[in-house]
Amino acid sequence: MFNLLALNHIRHEAVRHLFVVIRFYTMAAPPPAYRVLLSAHCNRVRCEPDWHLGPDWAPRLRDYDLWFVSAGRGRMLTDDGEFALTPGVGLWMRPGRRYEATHDPAAPLVVNFFHFTLNEPPRRFTPPAEILRTAHPDFIEAMMRRILTLRAKSIPSAHTSANALFGALLGELVRETTARAPAVAAPGLDQHHREIIQHLVAEIREKPGAVRTVAALAKTAGYSVDHFSRTFEKITGQRPQELIISARLARARQLLAETGLTISQIAETLGFRDVFFFSRQFTQRTGQTPSAYRAALSP
Structure with a gap:
């Protein structure tokens, strides 16, 4: 039998999930001139203690790769310099750039990664941000788990939903990053x-x-x-x-x-x-x- 507290909790959870849905459908998305198409190369991994991303990886990158750190500590070296990898930090990796990374074996990185392309992107398109940051890592993490679940299914409609969710999620990460860019980019x-x-x-x-x-x-x-x-x-x-x-x-x-x-x-x-x-x-x-x-x- 449900007691009153249990019923209140169920109501609270329903409202919370409704808020998440509303927030998703009101999020900024990538420009409508193109669609995001996920490849099958998407996953969530916990890096082994001796893991590192060497200099030979980036030259082989042929599509986009969204990297998002869920846990752990590390360092990433790009053409623009070195920065810390911590939960809530992501990268919109693109071909032709430098990406080398290491992590602390005592706090191994847990990373979500999504390889994708843009269907009919604008000519001479350049992604608006490379290093992405969010103040809401739990929300992003929950969305990524759902996207991975949908992408793993063999049903075309599930893949369509995964692409739509991922496109909106990418747009929200870009929007949040660019909205707080002055604080993120502050030197010294x-x-x-x-x-x-x-x-x-x-x-x-x-x-x-x-x-x-x-x-x-x-x-x-x-x-x-x-x-x-x-x-x-x-x-x-x-x-x-x-x-x-x-x-x-x-x-x-x-x-x-x-x-x-x-x-x-x-x-x-x-x-x-x-x-x-x-x-x-x-x-x-x-x-x-x-x-x-x-x-x-x-x-």
């Missing part, structure tokens, strides 16, 4: 701040249970707590503690759904000071207790 110290914060955000998302206090994060970054918090919110749109809690609760939902860990074990694993504090935080964010959330998932 501004870019240094951004890379430090992005590195810490990657750590928080990868290991939410191991995250230290905001004061400890600020010390790692070399900032005072107040300056760190202001810089962090300016770059990510969230206060540090807010992102830490969100990352922990997102992982808690996964553990409740996918494992047999007790609620006390989950609270301890994710760094909550006690199970009661964890339950209170979880209930405030989801509208139901951890036990009710897990029970609502049962068939």
Whole structure:
């Protein structure tokens, strides 16, 4: 029997999914003069510890390749210089350019890649952005998972949907990147701040249970707590503690759904000071207790 909390959660999820659908259909898309056609060479991979992208790869590139980092840390070298690879960073790779990459074996890269062409592109077309960045990596990640699922099907209509979704997603990444281009392209110290914060955000998302206090994060970054918090919110749109809690609760939902860990074990694993504090935080964010959330998932 559904209790009231479970019903409220279902309503909340329905509204959330409706918002995602509305957002997708109102996103900026590539110019209508051409369509995006995905190839079969699309996937999501976790790079091996000794992985690297060598100088012999780029000369063999014959189509476009959208690269999007979901997790991990690395470095990418292009014709325009070197930059950090962290979650939320992507590249619209194109033939004739330089692409060499490495990663940290202790935090291996997880990458979504999509090879594609443009059907009837404008003459002398140049992609409007090469390095793409988003402040909404979870949304982009969810869309990419759906696109990969559709592309793996053998049904033509599924491929048509995958192409349409991918075209809109690419357009949104370009729109968001170009809209915030002045901040992204800021030289010197501004870019240094951004890379430090992005590195810490990657750590928080990868290991939410191991995250230290905001004061400890600020010390790692070399900032005072107040300056760190202001810089962090300016770059990510969230206060540090807010992102830490969100990352922990997102992982808690996964553990409740996918494992047999007790609620006390989950609270301890994710760094909550006690199970009661964890339950209170979880209930405030989801509208139901951890036990009710897990029970609502049962068939």
